[in-house]
Amino acid sequence: MFMRWRAALTDAVLAYLSLLYPPPGSYHDPVSASSVVFAGDSAGATLSLALLQVLLCKSAQRTIRFHGRSVKLPLPAGVTFLSAGGENTLCLPSWRTNAKYDIFNSDGWSYTRSDFPTCEIWPTNPPRCHVLCDADMLCHPLVSPALAKSWRGSPPMWFAGGQEMLGDSAKAAAEQAARQGVCVRFEEYEQMPHDFPIMTEKWPWAQTEDWWQSKRCMSEWARSCVVMAEGKELENGAIFVRLDQTVESVDVANLTGLSSEQIAEKAREAQKKFKPWYGTNVSPEKAEVQ
Numbered sequence: 001m002f003m004r005w006r007a008a009l010t011d012a013v014l015a016y017l018s019l020l021y022p023p024p025g026s027y028h029d030p031v032s033a034s035s036v037v038f039a040g041d042s043a044g045a046t047l048s049l050a051l052l053q054v055l056l057c058k059s060a061q062r063t064i065r066f067h068g069r070s071v072k073l074p075l076p077a078g079v080t081f082l083s084a085g086g087e088n089t090l091c092l093p094s095w096r097t098n099a100k101y102d103i104f105n106s107d108g109w110s111y112t113r114s115d116f117p118t119c120e121i122w123p124t125n126p127p128r129c130h131v132l133c134d135a136d137m138l139c140h141p142l143v144s145p146a147l148a149k150s151w152r153g154s155p156p157m158w159f160a161g162g163q164e165m166l167g168d169s170a171k172a173a174a175e176q177a178a179r180q181g182v183c184v185r186f187e188e189y190e191q192m193p194h195d196f197p198i199m200t201e202k203w204p205w206a207q208t209e210d211w212w213q214s215k216r217c218m219s220e221w222a223r224s225c226v227v228m229a230e231g232k233e234l235e236n237g238a239i240f241v242r243l244d245q246t247v248e249s250v251d252v253a254n255l256t257g258l259s260s261e262q263i264a265e266k267a268r269e270a271q272k273k274f275k276p277w278y279g280t281n282v283s284p285e286k287a288e289v290q
């Protein structure tokens with residue numbers, strides 16, 4: 001059941017192609033790839049990373065047919081990610097160590113809990129362990145792009161996030177790219193949760209903040225997009241933005257403190273632990289009969 005995930009990725013590829021090569025009747029002129037910067041947030045960042053993997057793969061360099069034309073799939077000017085989820089097995093240390101600052105339940109995604117409401121499409125038929133795909137696809141680089149072996153040839157990458165549970169999964173992608181010579185900027189904001197720049201005053205813990213982290217992060221995000229689209233050089237390197245507004249430099253090639261082999265091994269081990277989800281109070285036997 002890779003289908004659900006593949007559909008999102010297919011949509012992303014088609015959206016990009018449609019920008020570059022507007023099909024007949026489109027409302028826009030062709031957009032040059034050199035003025036496109038991907039901007040993905042959270043699972044949208046995961047999808048943007050997967051889209052970049054598709055564009056970096058050798059077969060993407062071939063000419064393809066799109067609405068009756070032969071076209072190429074060029075790389076965008078840059079890629080930017082807020083609070084990226086880099087891998088979907090939740091195997092990296094920050095998933096637990098940063099739980100105190102974040103909005104997720106460290107037991108895992110809510111839909112895997114026994115009290116999660118069922119509906120027509122969840123659990124799936126046949127039941128599976130994850131909304132995205134079967135367990136054996138969880139380590140595929142298009143599902144968990146932080147496990148991709150190569151980012152060589154990538155345009156510049158900008159990442160930002162809080163000190164969040166998914167932090168290591170974004171760092172794993174960023175450091176791997178940095179080790180391979182890609183220009184990578186990574187900004188981590190101390191004690192900030194997932195997606196902090198888009199949180200509103202409705203979030204109780206945000207009410208006392210003066211929002212400087214959000215303002216700083218959003219303005220850096222916008223500035224980086226402009227820098228990339230203008231073909232200028234993005235600052236390389238990682239920073240940790242402290243609560244007192246001081247900024248510490250961090251080694252962008254070693255953000256998790258783990259090697260890519262160690263990360264891949266952790267993900268393989270975690271993948272084995274996923275069990276199909278049969279829904280509230282439904283025994284596996286009954287679910288299989290349904």
Ligand SMILES: *[C@@H]1O[C@H](CO)[C@@H](O)[C@H](O)[C@H]1NC(C)=O
Pocket residue numbers: 254256257258
């Ligand atoms: C990366 O960091 C970890 C701990 O933070 C350290 O043990 C390891 O030696 C570092 N690796 C490299 C290649 O610098």
